[in-house]
Amino acid sequence: MYNIYDVAKKAGVSRSTVSRVINNQESVKDDKRERVLEAIKELNYTPNATARALAMNKTNTIGVIARELTESFNAKFIDGIHQYADQMHYGVIFCIRSNTNVSNVNYIDFLNKKVDGLIFIGQDTVSEDELISLAKSQIPVVAMEIEYPVEHITFINVNNRDSVYKAIEHLGKLGHKRIVNITTEDKTQERTARNKGYEDGLNDLGLAYKCTYELPYNFFEARHIARSILPRLIDDKVTAAFCYNNEIGAALCEALITNGYDIPKDFSIVGFDDMHYTNLSEVPYPRLTSFLQPQRDMAFYAISTLIQIINRKKGDAITSKSKEFKCKLMIHESTTIVSNEG
Amino acid sequence: MYNIYDVAKKAGVSRSTVSRVINNQESVKDDKRERVLEAIKELNYTPNATARALAMNKTNTIGVIARELTESFNAKFIDGIHQYADQMHYGVIFCIRSNTNVSNVNYIDFLNKKVDGLIFIGQDTVSEDELISLAKSQIPVVAMEIEYPVEHITFINVNNRDSVYKAIEHLGKLGHKRIVNITTEDKTQERTARNKGYEDGLNDLGLAYKCTYELPYNFFEARHIARSILPRLIDDKVTAAFCYNNEIGAALCEALITNGYDIPKDFSIVGFDDMHYTNLSEVPYPRLTSFLQPQRDMAFYAISTLIQIINRKKGDAITSKSKEFKCKLMIHESTTIVSNEG
DNA sequence: CTGAAAGCGCTTACAG
DNA sequence: CTGAAAGCGCTTACAG
Numbered sequence: 001m002y003n004i005y006d007v008a009k010k011a012g013v014s015r016s017t018v019s020r021v022i023n024n025q026e027s028v029k030d031d032k033r034e035r036v037l038e039a040i041k042e043l044n045y046t047p048n049a050t051a052r053a054l055a056m057n058k059t060n061t062i063g064v065i066a067r068e069l070t071e072s073f074n075a076k077f078i079d080g081i082h083q084y085a086d087q088m089h090y091g092v093i094f095c096i097r098s099n100t101n102v103s104n105v106n107y108i109d110f111l112n113k114k115v116d117g118l119i120f121i122g123q124d125t126v127s128e129d130e131l132i133s134l135a136k137s138q139i140p141v142v143a144m145e146i147e148y149p150v151e152h153i154t155f156i157n158v159n160n161r162d163s164v165y166k167a168i169e170h171l172g173k174l175g176h177k178r179i180v181n182i183t184t185e186d187k188t189q190e191r192t193a194r195n196k197g198y199e200d201g202l203n204d205l206g207l208a209y210k211c212t213y214e215l216p217y218n219f220f221e222a223r224h225i226a227r228s229i230l231p232r233l234i235d236d237k238v239t240a241a242f243c244y245n246n247e248i249g250a251a252l253c254e255a256l257i258t259n260g261y262d263i264p265k266d267f268s269i270v271g272f273d274d275m276h277y278t279n280l281s282e283v284p285y286p287r288l289t290s291f292l293q294p295q296r297d298m299a300f301y302a303i304s305t306l307i308q309i310i311n312r313k314k315g316d317a318i319t320s321k322s323k324e325f326k327c328k329l330m331i332h333e334s335t336t337i338v339s340n341e342g
Numbered sequence: 343m344y345n346i347y348d349v350a351k352k353a354g355v356s357r358s359t360v361s362r363v364i365n366n367q368e369s370v371k372d373d374k375r376e377r378v379l380e381a382i383k384e385l386n387y388t389p390n391a392t393a394r395a396l397a398m399n400k401t402n403t404i405g406v407i408a409r410e411l412t413e414s415f416n417a418k419f420i421d422g423i424h425q426y427a428d429q430m431h432y433g434v435i436f437c438i439r440s441n442t443n444v445s446n447v448n449y450i451d452f453l454n455k456k457v458d459g460l461i462f463i464g465q466d467t468v469s470e471d472e473l474i475s476l477a478k479s480q481i482p483v484v485a486m487e488i489e490y491p492v493e494h495i496t497f498i499n500v501n502n503r504d505s506v507y508k509a510i511e512h513l514g515k516l517g518h519k520r521i522v523n524i525t526t527e528d529k530t531q532e533r534t535a536r537n538k539g540y541e542d543g544l545n546d547l548g549l550a551y552k553c554t555y556e557l558p559y560n561f562f563e564a565r566h567i568a569r570s571i572l573p574r575l576i577d578d579k580v581t582a583a584f585c586y587n588n589e590i591g592a593a594l595c596e597a598l599i600t601n602g603y604d605i606p607k608d609f610s611i612v613g614f615d616d617m618h619y620t621n622l623s624e625v626p627y628p629r630l631t632s633f634l635q636p637q638r639d640m641a642f643y644a645i646s647t648l649i650q651i652i653n654r655k656k657g658d659a660i661t662s663k664s665k666e667f668k669c670k671l672m673i674h675e676s677t678t679i680v681s682n683e684g
Numbered sequence: 685c686t687g688a689a690a691g692c693g694c695t696t697a698c699a700g
Numbered sequence: 701c702t703g704a705a706a707g708c709g710c711t712t713a714c715a716g
Contacts, residue, residue, distance in 0.1 A: 001479055003709055014687045019711055027685055044475070050395045050455045051709035054692050059392075061452070069436060070417035078412055082438050091447040094411060094436040096424050105433040110403070113392045113693095114456065133386070137343055284626065345693055356703045361695055369701055393693035396708050455709095 002043040010039040022047055053113070061091040062306060063115035065107055065125045067098045077121060077144070080299025088307050090116075098124050108134070117306045120146060123188050140309040140318060142302045147189040154305050155322040156298055160193035161200070163291050163327045167242050167270040168201025170289070170329060175338035176240040176268060180233060181212040182252060184244045191244070194272070198242055211236065215248050219277065222251035230255050239267060239338050246271040246288050253285035253334070264336040274330050286333035294325050301325075344385040352381040364389055395455070403433040404648060405457035407449055407467045409440045419463060419486070422641025430649055432458075440466050450476070459648045462488060465530050482651040482660060484644045489531040496647050497664040498640055502535035503542070505633050505669045509584050509612040510543025512631070512671060517680035518582040518610060522575060523554040524594060526586045533586070536614075540584055553578065557590050561619065564593035572597050581609060581680050588613040588630050595627035595676070606678040616672050628675035636667050643667075 004022075008015045013032050020028050021036045028036075039045070053059045062085055069078065078094070085092045093115060097107040108130060111118065117140035120126045126134075128148045134141050135152040142154045171179050181198040184191055195212065202210055213229050215222040226248075233241075243249035249271030253263055261267050263286055271290035301323060309318055346364075350357045355374050362370050363378045370378075381387070395401045404427055411420065420436070427434045435457060439449040450472060453460065459482035462468045468476075470490045476483050477494040484496045513521050523540040526533055537554065544552055555571050557564040568590075575583075585591035591613030595605055603609050605628055613632035643665060651660055 004711095005709080015710080016687055016712080017685090020686085023711080029685060032686085046451050046454055048396075048455045048709050049452070050392055050401075051692090052711080053392045054390075054396055054694085055709080055711040057692070068421075069411040070420055075412035078438075079410075086446050089446045091437070091449065091452045094438075095433070096420075096436075104428050104431045107433065109388050110391070110433045112388055113390045346695095347693080357694080358696080358703055359701090362702085365695080371701060374702085390693050393708090394695080396710085397693080397695040399708070 002045045003048065004045075006043060007036065007039045007045050010043065011035040059114060059116050060089065061093055061115045062117050062119060062303070063111040064092055064094045064119045064121065065097045065111075066094065066121040067124045068096060069094055076295035077299050080296040081119065081303055084300050084303040088303065090303075090307065099127050099130070100124055112139075116310045117141060119302055119306060120144065122146070123190070135318070138318060140306055142306045144298060144302060145190065152318040152320055153322075154302075154309070154320045156302055157190075157322075157324050158291075158293050158298075158327050159324050160190050161197040163272070163329070164194045164197025164242060165201045165204075166197075166329055167289075167291075168198060168205065170331070171240045171242070171268060171270060171335065172201070172205040172207070174240075174268065174335060177207055177338070178209040178236060178238045179207065179240045179242065180236070180238045181210075182241050182243045182248055183212055183214055184217045184248070185214045186217055194244060209236070209238075211238070215244070215251065217245065217247065219247040219251050219281075222248045223254060226251040226255040230259060240335070241267070241269050243269060243271045243288075246273045246275045246290055247277060249288045249290065249334075250277045250281050250285065253288070254281040254283055257283045257285055264334050265339055268335040268338070270335060272327075289332045289335040290330060291327035292330050293327050298325055344387045345390065346387075348385060349378065349381045349387050352385065353377040401456060401458050402431065403435055403457045404459050404461065404645070405453040406434055406436045406461045406463065407439045407453075408436065408463040409466050410438060411436055418637035419641050422638040423461065423645055426642050426645040430645065432645075432649065441469050441472070442466055454481075458652045459483060461644055461648060462486065464488070465532070477660070480660060482648055484648045486640065486644060487532065494660040494662055495664075496644075496651070496662045498644055499532075499664075499666050500633075500635050500640075500669050501666050502532050503539040505614070505671070506536045506539025506584060507543045507546075508539075508671055509631075509633075510540060510547065512673070513582045513584070513610060513612060513677065514543070514547040514549070516582075516610065516677060519549055519680070520551040520578060520580045521549065521582045521584065522578070522580045523552075524583050524585045524590055525554055525556055526559045526590070527556045528559055536586060551578070551580075553580070557586070557593065559587065559589065561589040561593050561623075564590050565596060568593040568597040572601060582677070583609070583611050585611060585613045585630075588615045588617045588632055589619060591630045591632065591676075592619045592623050592627065595630070596623040596625055599625045599627055606676050607681055610677040610680070612677060614669075631674045631677040632672060633669035634672050635669050640667055 004015050004018050008018045013036060017028060017032055018036050021033050064081060082092055095107045120143045123146045131148055131150045131153055135150055142156060144156045147155055147157055168179060183195055215225050241252060243252055249269050252269060256263060256267055269288055271288040274290045274292040276287050305321055346357050346360050350360045355378060359370060359374055360378050363375050406423060424434055437449045462485045465488045473490055473492045473495055477492055484498060486498045489497055489499055510521060525537055557567050583594060585594055591611050594611060598605060598609055611630055613630035616632045616634040618629050647663055
């Protein structure tokens with residue numbers, strides 16, 4: 001492994017000159033530039049990124065912290081982030097972290113000074129305190145699917161309340177009067193927002209029946225609970241449900257179908273995420289009417305905002321440009337007009 | 343952001359001493375250690391990883407380069423790598439790269455000096471020349487699902503030839519005599535090995551019928567070709583197929599089922615990977631008899647070998663400890679005894 | 685246009 | 701046990 005000095009020696013110039021041609025600076029005479037370039041090629045030299053980062057205090061890399069990398073839901077985010085960062089000539093480093101799990105390496109400290117900015121995906125990846133401390137350290141960060149009252153952090157979210165409101169409206173138009181809300185057990189801000197959408201929707205429709213159940217986020221755990229609440233749905237003559245996500249939606253579908261229900265004829269379901277988890281349920285079930293999230297747009301916004309912050313004028317404070325994206329209601333085969341009163 | 347000097351000043355000691363307590367060296371008197379620790383806490387100081395890496399020529403991080411992070415097939419690898427690395431107190435950085443795509447950042451150069459060692463997953467992530475150059479630069483690398491005649495590189499693979507041989511044997515025992523081989527279009531070494539397993543298997547069973555078709559690796563592209571070769575399978579009275587992977591297997595299943603075949607009664611299929619892609623096919627199809635790969639074991643081997651290489655005695659050459667893992671034939675519902683002659 | 689020198693924030697022989 | 705100093709491999713005012 002050769003270093004800049006070896007190149008300089010071989011080319012018969014100073015290290016400064018070598019550095020200048022590496023960094024594409026104009027002010028180098030052609031003949032010297034040539035010689036340097038040749039020396040670089042001959043030695044197969046690549047600059048030491050670490051030394052460079054230390055000298056320049058700039059890495060041209062973005063760190064992305066997610067809870068996991070392999071769930072298909074994050075796929076579009078991750079692809080988008082990678083693609084847009086590449087366009088801006090930034091490398092991206094993905095790390096796995098869950099602040100609820102113990103781990104030997106703390107990825108926030110770990111990435112310190114290795115990246116110019118951080119993107120967190122999902123509330124589980126960072127705590128409010130960590131965000132505060134990051135902001136204090138003037139580290140550019142974008143937080144997706146997270147919402148805390150922390151300054152100097154850009155939060156990117158989806159209009160959870162309004163979306164669910166729209167879901168209830170949709171069910172209302174179809175004639176449903178007894179609509180249940182199946183939410184998650186995790187006490188996230190997303191949950192609060194979606195629950196509000198349910199209540200507001202009901203109120204504006206003038207519907208008196210209101211009932212919320214909590215299910216685990218995960219399909220396999222949700223499945224059992226879904227079965228156990230079925231009798232209560234029947235007692236209550238419920239004809240439709242809004243489900244926090246399509247995993248829970250799938251669990252409810254499975255429970256209903258295996259109990260002889262026809263979906264949507266006997267029961268309408270609206271989910272969230274527009275994922276069709278055919279590999280989860282033991283029975284086939286219709287694609288759920290649910291919300292499509294603009295992941296690519298969100299990724300683009302995340303990258304461009306972050307890079308803008310990274311390249312802000314020296315000394316400027318970090319401004320936060322939080323943004324809410326709209327989800328699109330995709331009407332599939334799990335909702336229809338109410339056929340009878342339960 | 344404070345640095346080591348700020349801490350030293352505050353604690354009234356030298357930078358050397360601060361460095362020693364950061365690095366848990368014994369030889370620091372308790373009172374000084376206390377003062378340093380206190381200063382660190384008060385200033386909320388974290389050492390600059392970049393400076394450290396430059397000074398020590400060691401990063402305690404492992405770089406993993408994969409073609410994509412979100413396909414579920416890689417999930418167990420990735421989880422395993424992350425978990426075992428964490429146990430060894432190494433951080434891991436995931437990067438997305440395909441050496442067949444153009445990209446603005448070359449992740450190999452990009453990771454140079456940022457990591458202590460590299461793991462490539464999949465043949466598409468690195469070329470033979472790049473591997474040679476990496477070996478020459480004495481960079482520890484482990485290559486999974488890749489096989490090149492390059493020294494000082496550890497290759498981890500699965501016994502492709504023997505597995506397919508076993509698949510053919512399985513079909514032979516069930517009475518199948520006209521077995522087709524459906525391979526991929528990509529000219530990988532994996533393909534060569536699996537094709538050899540097919541031919542050797544046929545030979546040892548004394549079966550004369552031999553026929554290989556090439557399909558795209560991807561389900562959606564494979565689906566059309568699968569339909570178009572159906573007439574030829576019928577003409578040839580084929581009763582069973584080995585498929586390069588379960589995506590191709592799913593495509594073939596779909597083609598057969600939509601043409602009125604009952605699987606496995608009318609046609610037996612062995613796949614590879616033990617993934618059940620129920621979300622791909624338009625028709626339900628039975629779980630494919632196929633091979634389970636020991637991804638977690640492979641991940642463990644990759645991490646422990648890599649770290650061993652990283653920590654080899656100074657000056658030692660890198661030894662390569664390539665290893666082949668065995669796949670397990672999982673007999674599911676897509677294979678049965680031959681019912682008639684096609 | 686170009687080089688000598690200082691600096692980025694650490695670590696680590698070396699000397700005491 | 702501890703500090704002064706050199707070094708890791710770069711970049712960048714500064715001076716010419």
